[in-house]
Amino acid sequence: MAELVIENLTKRFGEVVAVDSVSIHVADGEFVTLLGPSGCGKSTTLAAVAGLDRPDGGRISVGGTVYFDERTGTFLPPEARNCGLVFQSYALWPHMTVFDNVVFPLTLRKVPSAERKRRVEEVLALVEMEPYADRYPHQLSGGQQQRVALARTLVYRPEILLLDEPLSNLDAKLRDRARTWLAELRTRLGLTTIYVTHDQIEALSLSDRIVVMNGGRIAQIGTPQDIYERPADPFVADFIGTTNFLPGRVVGAPDGGQALIELEDGQRVAVQVERRTAAPGSRVTLAYRPEQIGVVAEGEAAPDGAGSVVTARVISRAYVGGRWQVGLDLGGGPLRLETARPPSGEQVRLWLPAAGGILFQGSTDVSSE
């Protein structure tokens, strides 16, 4: 266990800058997730920490050990790093049994054979795979392979644990179970962990902190709540959870922590502004989570508190089991929300609480799709 410090990490593939000056500090025992779409640089960052790729610049150190330092030319080969890495493909060796797979790192470390056996049994018990020690990987299900891959990594007590989309090859139901199991395991082990995923639910439910990456750069670092409730930019807002974006213009100076935004069709919405200043006349984008938008029935009064009521046109409605998914058009922009009852008419009245909206400067081309 140790803290991981990544400073100004840069990796190029030819002309393409895959990782662009990324700095991350992971505290001892912390569980940090690198989250982003494919090609955002998260796996490249992980490979650089594991030593599988030689970066072009920056510095990586774990505990007191420098893994890589471009300035001094230090580059520890992967075998000298003592990292644990679980691959997306699990990478179990097909010619070895589960036991042989798990014991391999201990053999390399010249652990005495009696202790080897004990520790393999122990770690297989930990991942609940004890009865399968004599099986070959192809005789196991995806979920079981994943547990063996984890056992093979935990058995040698790595300094840090790196997980590269370990759940992405499982089917949806199994993935939920594995996620819960992984969450229990992580609290029990308390290892410094870097977890790479493009799945926001995994990221939100497992992590102490999330690093959202986009185009080789860090878009935002923060706790799951931070990232979800206070996204730093439209990309993060769009990537984490479903977000509706409404283009508009600031009318009137911010007053009492509130700004008044005029949508494209002239309707006006009040939003709470914190530190962000909204200059009158500037173009802005309003972002709302679907669950923050309420439907106000015909003739019903708006809920108490600060907020605005706007009218939107219904474009589509689809029953998705227990709820309705409603597609709306608000001032020329698309809007999606889920309701318990289908909207009755062509129009709905929406309640936009002032505290729920997030204001971004400028127009954005991020659509809610």
Added chain:
Amino acid sequence: MSGAAVSAAGAPEARPAAHSWREAPIQYGTALLTLVLVAAPLLPVLYQSVVDRPLYDAGKELTLANFARLASTEGFGLVLWNTFVFSALTTVIAQVLGTLAAVLFGRTDMPAARVLGELFLWPIYLSALVLSFGWYTVYGPSGYLTMLWNSVFEAPFWDLYTLPGMAAIAGVSLAPVAYIYCMSSATITDPSLEEAARVSGAGTFRTLWRITLPLLMPAIAYSAVLNFTVSLELLAIPLVFGEPAGITVLTTFLYTQGVAGVRPDHGLAATAAALMLAVVCFLVWLQGRLLGNTRRFVTLGGKATRPRPFRLGRLRWPLFIICALYIAATVLAPIGVLVIRAFASFLSPMVPLLEVLSLENFTQLFEEPIYARAVWNSFVVSAVGGAIATALIAMIAVIVHRSEFRFREPLHYVALFPRAVPGVVAGVGFFYAIALMPGLGEIRNTIWILVIAFTMRYIPTGFGAVAPMLMQVSPDLDRAARVQGADWWTTCRRIILPLMRPALVACYTILFISFFKEYTTAIFLFAPGSEVIGTALLHLWIQGEAGLVAALAAIQVGVIAVCVAAARAVFGVRLHG
């Protein structure tokens, strides 16, 4: 449970012992060995071609006189012309036969198409030398069928002692190459292309002609260049049939000038070899270019679905009879009659076979220590040499495809370069290398020089068997081992090489067969005591011992048949998953 958890998350382990220093010597050593092996025959040839006297003489001076001398050598123009005509004719015959076979056996409802296709491939497993003797036994001047023909008609319409006759033998033995390329191209071409043509109203033969054949063109073109190259390098057929008739091609020119002549002219031989090397280098480069194009053509659909076969209709049985006759005449007869000849004291259509059956040829063969030794040597060279070569090829493959070795691209290039070195040139080259290097004199009269030369020749062949499988092994598997603390060499030994076992077995089998039938390089290098079957065959042939030739050839055919059958059985067994 909690106890286990604490233990798993306990104090980190000591780091594994670092062995990273092993990586560099292994990689540089393999690369250097490969480079020396490939350069060993080439440098002496090139050097000999530009000096004025034999390599082992003192007082050599650099000169270009050899080239002028070669150009003005009487009859050299005719040699080049013969070589060209022979190769071109061979290629045309091989391509036509191979393409027809691929379409008929692979894409139509001809009866017993699979069996015919299998038989069609047979010549590729045998050495051209054995095939030549087979053809001689059947179609030679006193051959079985020739005599049968003579008893009914006037003189036969064939004559093997001509360029077309030689090209016919060579064409039949190289047709499998065209067949294999066309078949693999046909199986990965999208069958819907043909179905579309048929749906739009094209008949069987129009579809074949307008759609199937044009789609095969890249494969035909590529294998044509390949076959042209191989026929340029062919020594056996011109040696057996061309030399007695006074038809010399480049390979027999090299053989007579380089080693077999009374007073070998090394300058001339080396210059001819250098010329040949240049031509073949160009052809191999052309193959590479064409292959690039082929890939662009062929990977259209990529589904391994078996297309619906064409219906031959009324032509089904007539075409079958023609194909069966062809297989009988060109594959079964030469091999079969040769084997029968081995078990007979005399073979003639006039004498009943039962009266002449005997094992005399074999007893006589093994009474002569030279020939018994030749068989034994062939086994040792193939078994031990094949193993050594497989080990080297495995090392080259893991370094080229699975390491961060700085020179892995150059190593890849060097390892594949022997493709461009004809067997006769390698033979001449190693012959000079022994003369040039004082240290090599020790192995001169042993079979080890053959092991070295054969290994050099067949690195690309073995590499071709190993590399595709290696590239299918997910790199995550070795990365996982590296991250867990195994250095590069441990990863190779414990993970990559065990996973490559089926490919290594395949490589070993291919090398065993190749070494067992190799003769071209050997006839330049063997010495008393280091004969192999190929050189003994030629020796017996020159003495006119037809029965012993047949017996020795039958041994080669038998061993290779067993190997091919065993390999089939072994490759059927897959490793886990």
